[in-house]
Amino acid sequence: MPPADLLSRIRIVLVAPSHPGNIGAAARAMFTMGITRLVVVSPRKFPDPEASALASGAGAVLDAARVVATLDEAIEGAALAIGLSARHREFAGRVLPVRDAATEAIATAAHGDIAFVFGTEMSGLSNAELARCAIVATIPANADYASLNLAAAVQVVAYELRVAATGGTVWRAPRFAPATADEIGALFANGERTLVAMRLLDPGMPKRLIPRLQRLFARAGLEKEEVNILRGIVARIDQLIARKER
Amino acid sequence: MPPADLLSRIRIVLVAPSHPGNIGAAARAMFTMGITRLVVVSPRKFPDPEASALASGAGAVLDAARVVATLDEAIEGAALAIGLSARHREFAGRVLPVRDAATEAIATAAHGDIAFVFGTEMSGLSNAELARCAIVATIPANADYASLNLAAAVQVVAYELRVAATGGTVWRAPRFAPATADEIGALFANGERTLVAMRLLDPGMPKRLIPRLQRLFARAGLEKEEVNILRGIVARIDQLIARKER
Numbered sequence: 453m454p455p456a457d458l459l460s461r462i463r464i465v466l467v468a469p470s471h472p473g474n475i476g477a478a479a480r481a482m483f484t485m486g487i488t489r490l491v492v493v494s495p496r497k498f499p500d501p502e503a504s505a506l507a508s509g510a511g512a513v514l515d516a517a518r519v520v521a522t523l524d525e526a527i528e529g530a531a532l533a534i535g536l537s538a539r540h541r542e543f544a545g546r547v548l549p550v551r552d553a554a555t556e557a558i559a560t561a562a563h564g565d566i567a568f569v570f571g572t573e574m575s576g577l578s579n580a581e582l583a584r585c586a587i588v589a590t591i592p593a594n595a596d597y598a599s600l601n602l603a604a605a606v607q608v609v610a611y612e613l614r615v616a617a618t619g620g621t622v623w624r625a626p627r628f629a630p631a632t633a634d635e636i637g638a639l640f641a642n643g644e645r646t647l648v649a650m651r652l653l654d655p656g657m658p659k660r661l662i663p664r665l666q667r668l669f670a671r672a673g674l675e676k677e678e679v680n681i682l683r684g685i686v687a688r689i690d691q692l693i694a695r696k697e698r
Numbered sequence: 699m700p701p702a703d704l705l706s707r708i709r710i711v712l713v714a715p716s717h718p719g720n721i722g723a724a725a726r727a728m729f730t731m732g733i734t735r736l737v738v739v740s741p742r743k744f745p746d747p748e749a750s751a752l753a754s755g756a757g758a759v760l761d762a763a764r765v766v767a768t769l770d771e772a773i774e775g776a777a778l779a780i781g782l783s784a785r786h787r788e789f790a791g792r793v794l795p796v797r798d799a800a801t802e803a804i805a806t807a808a809h810g811d812i813a814f815v816f817g818t819e820m821s822g823l824s825n826a827e828l829a830r831c832a833i834v835a836t837i838p839a840n841a842d843y844a845s846l847n848l849a850a851a852v853q854v855v856a857y858e859l860r861v862a863a864t865g866g867t868v869w870r871a872p873r874f875a876p877a878t879a880d881e882i883g884a885l886f887a888n889g890e891r892t893l894v895a896m897r898l899l900d901p902g903m904p905k906r907l908i909p910r911l912q913r914l915f916a917r918a919g920l921e922k923e924e925v926n927i928l929r930g931i932v933a934r935i936d937q938l939i940a941r942k943e944r
Contacts, residue, residue: 481850486840509843581795592866594732597755598851604727607850608857611837620795620838622870 453479454468459486461561462613464606465526465569467493467581476506476514476574477603485610490517491526491567494547505582523569531564532557535577535585536605537599542579546587553589554612559610561617568609573602631679639679640666645673646686649693699808705732707807708859710852711772711815712825713739720819722752723761723849729756731856736763737772737813752849766943769815769827777810778803781823781831782851788825792833799835800858807863814855817859819848877925885925885932886912892932895939 464482469475475498479490490513492498498519507514520526527533534553537543546557558564569585571577582588591600591608600608614620631639643661647653653661674682710728714723722745724725725736736759738744744765753760766772773779780799783789794802803812815831817823828834837854846854860866877885890908891900899907920928 477850480845480847483843484839484846484850486842508847509845514878549861551861551866552864570713591729592860593865594860596732597729597754599726600730601754601849603847604723604730604850604853607846607853611854611857614808614838615795615797620797620836 455614456486458561458617459613460488461555461565462487462691463489463491463526463565463567464528464599464610465491465493465523466495466565466602467523467577467665468495468516469498469602470496470573472497472503474602476503476508477601478508478570478606479513479517480510481603481607484607485608485614486611488516490514492517492519492533493523493526495519497561503637507522509515517656521696523584527567527569528555529565530567530631532587533567533569534587535569535582535587536571536609537576537582537588537590538593538600539576543559543588544545544583545585548587548589550589550591550609550612551616551657553587554609554616556587556615557613568613572600600660606641617644618688629676631674631676634681635676636669636674639674639683642683643686646689646693650689701860702732704804704807704863705733705859707811708733708811709737709811710943711739711752711769711813712741712848712852713769713772713815713816713823714741715744715863716742716819717848718743718746718749719752720848721746721763721849722749722754722756724816724852725749725759725763726756727849727853728856729759731860732852733859734759734762735855736760737768739772740761740767741765752856761841766790769830771832771944772862773813773815775811776813778833779813779815779831780833780835781815782817782855783822783828783836784846785822785836785841789828791815791831794833794838795888796835796855796858797862797936799833800862802833802853803859804862808821809889814859816848816851852901875922877922881922881925882915882920885920886928888929889932892935896935898932 462479464487466475466478469492472495475492481650484489504511532555547669560566569577569581571581591602591605591607640662644653647661648655663675700764710724712721712724715738718741721738721741728734728736750757751758778804794937806812815823815827817827837851839846886908893907894901
């Protein structure tokens with residue numbers, strides 16, 4: 453199944469959020485990762501202008517959000533419900549780091565909807581709410597201050613889901629044609645003669661100068677164009693030496 | 699080097715943030731992951747009450763934040779500077795997904811400070827600013843809407859750094875004593891007799907009922923206490939059958 457289809461199986465469920473701004477910020481966080489299905493369980497205040505403001509360019513996610521009265525309605529029909537919890541709890545099921553939970557969610561998404569359930573800002577999910585989830589996912593955090601903002605937690609979960617679905621591909625810097633071994637060999641042959649002429653290299657006692665330069669340029673991975681530039685510099689030095697000697 | 703020491707080598711650098719609230723939210727995001735060194739380059743408004751409000755319990759990170767005039771000051775002395783960029787750019791160096799960048803940062807942190815550099819909210823880092831970085835890190839995102847909130851981007855980076863430094867360990871559900879094979883065997887011997895008495899199982903043509911139940915409970919990994927509960931249920935059924943037959 454293509455990544456976009458897998459991500460379309462994900463529901464983000466926010467249970468009783470207190471601040472409408474957090475609902476908007478969560479919508480934005482989801483949408484940056486290509487997740488669009490938001491379910492809000494008995495929000496204190498929603499829809500709300502503050503939610504819309506913080507959703508920024510993700511207004512469509514907010515507009516399409518489903519508002520329901522109970523967690524059971526929110527996870528109805530889902531093949532798997534995964535609850536987020538920072539704190540150590542009484543929980544009969546499996547507890548996974550969020551990365552593993554995301555991997556499992558994407559693996560299961562081919563078979564049906566997956567709900568990720570987030571608790572209220574102040575206290576998270578209750579034990580009764582967690583008991584409705586087959587898996588608890590935990591975001592690794594500072595034991596002294598594990599209090600992620602609600603939308604920040606949604607961002608981390610959505611990010612891990614996207615990486616799990618897509619393999620985490622990102623743009624790469626443009627690649628230019630690499631120099632061939634013989635082009636680089638010619639540059640070094642030329643450069644070595646020039647270094648000798650510059651009296652920087654003693655052919656009778658060469659030390660480590662050439663190997664060090666070779667190592668440097670090997671690490672950089674020389675491109676054709678760069679070899680040309682370097683050969684131009686070497687040629688110019690050759691001219692200067694010739695002029696001086698004249 | 700212990701994880702906390704590695705994370706203490708990380709500097710989060712915010713270049714010219716427009717909204718003080720984002721500085722506070724970034725401080726909170728960092729601190730949830732155990733990262734405490736914040737450097738702010740020529741902020742529009744900072745310190746500011748909104749920054750403090752959004753820092754929530756991470757006020758100490760905000761109080762200790764260093765404010766400098768230029769990016770060069772912010773990254774001075776760092777062994778490695780890594781710039782965040784969502785957009786495809788002219789960039790001569792390496793472009794890595796944020797996970798790989800975090801891994802490399804933590805590997806390098808043993809040798810010195812690592813700066814993670816975030817651009818301004820509206821337009822990110824300029825090409826000149828990116829050129830000061832050896833690596834560009836990119837957060838995989840929805841190509842149609844890759845606009846992570848500044849603090850949300852800091853949260854993802856800080857999360858990946860923590861996972862890279864600590865291995866991503868989280869709490870586990872408490873484990874109770876597992877049932878022994880003979881306890882489970884006794885349960886099934888008892889249960890099989892009872893199923894026959896209940897006329898759910900025909901000993902002459904047993905089909906797959908017992909193997910299916912064995913498979914189910916094997917997958918669950920029965921605990922001692924659970925075997926006792928199940929044996930209690932079976933015993934109660936036996937009583938009911940005996941009463942009916944009387």
